[in-house]
Amino acid sequence: MRFSEFGLTTLKEVPAEAEIVSHKLMLRAGLIRRLASGLFTWMPLGLRVLRKVEAVVREEMDRAGALELLMPAVQPAELWQKTGRWDQYGPLLLRMHDRHQREFCFGPTHEEVITDVASRELRSYKQLPVNYYQIQTKFRDEIRPRFGVMRSREFIMKDAYSFDIDHDGLEASYQKMHAAYTAIFERLGLGFRVVWADSGEIGGSKSQEFHVIADSGEDAIAYCDGSDFASNIETAPTFPAAGERPDPTRDFEKIATPGVRTIADLCQRLDIEPAQTVKTLIVEGDDGPVALVIRGDHELNAVKSQKLPGVASPLVMADDRTIREATGRAAGSLGPVGLELPVYIDHAVGHLADFSCGANEEGFHYTGVNFGRDLPEPETVDIRNVIAGDPAPDGKGVLSIARGIEVGHIFQLGTKYSEAMGATVQDQDGKDRVMEMGCYGIGITRIVGAAIEQNHDDNGIIWPAPLAPFDVVLVPINMHRSDTVREAAEALYTELTAAGLEVLFDDRDVRPGVKFADAELIGIPHRLVVSERGLAAGELEYRHRRDEESRDLKREEALNVLKESTIS
Ligand code: ATP
Ligand code: MG
DSSP states (O other), X not given: OBHHHHTOOOOSSOXXXXXXXXXXXXXXXXXXXXXXXXXXXXXXXXXHHHHHHHHHHHHHXXXXXXEEOOOOSEEEHHHHHHHTHHHHSGGGSEEEEOTTOOEEEEOSOOHXXXXXHHHHHOOBGGGOSEEEEEEEEEEOOOSSOBTGGGXXXXXXXXXXXXXXXXXXXXXXXXXXXXXXXXXXXHHTTOOEEEEEOOXXXXXXXXXXXXXXXXXXXXXXXXXETTSSOEEEXXXXXXXXXXXXXXXXXXXXXXXXXXXXXXXXHHHHHHTOXXXXXXXXXXXXXXXXXXXXXXXXTSOBOHHHHTTSTTBOSSOOBOOHHHHHHHHSSOGGGOOSTTOOSOEXXXXXXXXXXXXEEEOSSTTEEEEEEXXXXXXXXXXXXXXXOOOTTSBOTTSSSBEEEEEEEEEEEEEEEETHHHHHTTOEEEOTTSOEEEOEEEEEEEEHHXXXXXXXXXXXXXXXXXXXXXXXXXXXXEEESSTTTOHHHHHHHHHHHHXXXXXXXXXXXXXXXXXXXXXHHHHHHHTXXXXXXXXXXXXXXXXXXXXETTOSSOEEEXXXXXXXXXXXXXXX
């Protein structure tokens, strides 16, 4: 590709709307352009990268025996009503009407449609297992679209759905996808981790996410250095502390704490650590509000909490009015002693002695609070996020926390959708059996952003070779004034292209500095510079995007470096 014919516009300025580096670089390098909130155009350069991601995903899905199809993006409401998700999915679902006032949505995912397809196509156990997949545009009306293509409203997903006669079959199909995903992210050259996850909206039982590890990741991942245990913090379990709870040493006291609103205020006022306090959070419940009590230095875990009996799912914090109506008190003054609400106490709180908490009276706190004396012995539950240093569930060490970007998610759905939609096949005995389903997503567009988060420097993107929009950038110096350079550059362009390399030939009449800066910004792995001085010595200047310095190589040597780099 000749740069002069490629219509690429790079930007020097960092666009104001971009918060994280991948978003900034994608805009600056001209990979994407914004249309509206969460909507982006993939420009020619960006589309080349996207197609590479798709190609790797497609190859590995095909290799795993999955069958590609393409479902409509627009889906009739009736299908979603059958599974109950029309009402459950909420404002994430973009709903619309056709001219006959029939209701539709723009698909955020395709369980309903594929189950409908499967229920018509699959009749006998002999047709199983089947795994159908597609690569297609989805729409989710995200509450906070941000980070460019990483959390957009319209995005491209690879979604696959497996159908099996029984649970063993599902397990085998799931493991096949686990292996295919591992191969995909390895081939793409990304540093990733597979973590246990919550099945969320989609439902079902077993589920794992594939995360690209990056500081800007929206998800926290807990992992154990001593084993291969890793989990999204959403589901990483905590346990009752080992050993006996310390005995009480202090008297139960009520003290005046005017103006104290937060745990930090309280600690300052009493000169204690947050770990010696508890906070009482009020959430909505099926029959009125419910109190959740965690240690002052811990964070509430919404995913775990919303699974408790009586607690509303998804978790909603009760507002001040509801709290006042239910308790007669303000939120900031609450504590578990004498609180007339259903109360859940976290495991870590159950291990505290002599702690401090709100006294259910504005401007007062209790100190020296002890279970078994000032409060009944608690039955504790797991409602907090794990923190670094917590024991791993496999007992093989302690947890560390890293940040990750979810690029893939695999689920065992079981019969949730097949049951609701009557997707059955005849088994060996001629009886109808509801098929066991799995579903498997990859965020194709999100991968591009995630790859940049992991691979960049101050000057721009550093594409892992399999994702690079071009393999080589060919930079002639003063081509418009030197026939020698022009002829040599044209010959190299022809030769490299013929060797199967994707070459960006920077034939623009601009200063070399501009060409170098653009080449670095757009992150092409190999750079070849053709100059009169080099040609006179039979040499080309070569530099890999990751190298500190360029090297002068004999022409043949340089070509060999490039040709070898494409043999993978
Ligand atoms: P998240 O937790 O990030 O909102 P999710 O768990 O809702 O994602 P899934 O339903 O598992 O997403 O969808 C499969 C994949 O699609 C995700 O692993 C992710 O890579 C991608 N994806 C989901 N939502 C978006 C989005 N808003 N923008 C870009 N990619 C997305
Ligand atoms: Mg997910």
